[in-house]
Amino acid sequence: MQFGYVLAGQYLPQDDLQVRLREALEQVRAAKQAGFTSIWATQHFLADFQFLQTLPFLARLSAEAEGMTVGSAVLIAPLYSPVLLAEEVATLDVLTGGRFVLGAGAGYRDAEFNAFGINRSERLGRLSEMVELQRKLWSGEPVTYHGKYLHLDDAQMQMPPVQREKLPIWIGAQGPKGLAQAAAIGDEWLVSPELSLASIAERQQTYKDALPAGVSAEDKLFPALREAYCAKNYEDAVRIAKPALETKYAAYASWGHEVGSFDDMARGSFVLGSPDDCVERVQDYRTTLGSKFLGMRMQWPGLEQRDVLDSIGAFAEVIDRCGS
Numbered sequence: 001m002q003f004g005y006v007l008a009g010q011y012l013p014q015d016d017l018q019v020r021l022r023e024a025l026e027q028v029r030a031a032k033q034a035g036f037t038s039i040w041a042t043q044h045f046l047a048d049f050q051f052l053q054t055l056p057f058l059a060r061l062s063a064e065a066e067g068m069t070v071g072s073a074v075l076i077a078p079l080y081s082p083v084l085l086a087e088e089v090a091t092l093d094v095l096t097g098g099r100f101v102l103g104a105g106a107g108y109r110d111a112e113f114n115a116f117g118i119n120r121s122e123r124l125g126r127l128s129e130m131v132e133l134q135r136k137l138w139s140g141e142p143v144t145y146h147g148k149y150l151h152l153d154d155a156q157m158q159m160p161p162v163q164r165e166k167l168p169i170w171i172g173a174q175g176p177k178g179l180a181q182a183a184a185i186g187d188e189w190l191v192s193p194e195l196s197l198a199s200i201a202e203r204q205q206t207y208k209d210a211l212p213a214g215v216s217a218e219d220k221l222f223p224a225l226r227e228a229y230c231a232k233n234y235e236d237a238v239r240i241a242k243p244a245l246e247t248k249y250a251a252y253a254s255w256g257h258e259v260g261s262f263d264d265m266a267r268g269s270f271v272l273g274s275p276d277d278c279v280e281r282v283q284d285y286r287t288t289l290g291s292k293f294l295g296m297r298m299q300w301p302g303l304e305q306r307d308v309l310d311s312i313g314a315f316a317e318v319i320d321r322c323g324s
Helices: 017-034 054-062 082-095 110-116 120-138 176-185 197-210 234-254 262-268 275-289 305-322
Strands: 002-007 038-041 069-072 100-105 143-146 151-155 169-172 188-190 224-230 271-273 293-297
Touching: 002 017, 002 305, 017 054, 017 305, 038 054, 054 069, 054 082, 082 100, 082 120, 082 151, 100 120, 110 120, 120 143, 120 169, 120 176, 169 176, 176 188, 176 197, 197 275, 224 234, 224 275, 224 305, 234 262, 234 271, 234 305, 271 275, 275 305
Parallel strands: 002 038, 002 293, 038 069, 069 100, 100 169, 169 188, 224 271, 224 293
Antiparallel strands: 143 151
């Protein structure tokens, strides 16, 4: 099992972002010391919080993460132009020494699509064309492409990624159409943090059934993002994490995202508790889903830095016991 450390990059409106940025850099250093092998950042536009945008944020964080994989979890790819995304991802792949993973999703918030002047109903089609174009552009060869939504004539990148068209693309998805798309176009299906283990298992079968001929589910990582807090015991973990997680998930609910109650998610979706509790939960993902990667998010709007660092430090025991 490999573990990634996920930074939301989301902060309360009154927070001093210079302070929060210094704290994020400190979290990356602590995560590296604890044994996390990758760092990740999330994305939204016009959010309820101050939100450091993913690609420039990751570029700064990567300076503290030498030797670690760096990834987006996930970019709202239909809102980008294909050349802009390809060039920026190539830059990050160079900055990280060929260790970048593009996590991409179709998006779901009306406010974002309206602000970018894109019809939300086009999101799945745009995502498919975007992924296809990324791989063509990353090859470094001239690209002429005319899809339903995206068009290029004789476009050629002079600085392709270190990994070129093999740069991994992980697709975030939840519904049946999105899962089938993730199986068809992505290297992995990246699970969002609010889904319960039982819900993931149901969706996993849909994903497996949609895999192209010749692609084996045995070769997949089945990566999942999880909200996590590691403390002396389950009660302490809930006490510390609950206020900040409730703030975050209240925003999700207001955006139209389907979320459960805190108590339901704490037991069914989140990884909370003592190191022993967290080890047990991690083993559940390994045995039930065959997961080989979990991305742990321990920073949410309103959580104090000392609490974040305490959780990262405590989780080192979990990594030592479960990691490979």
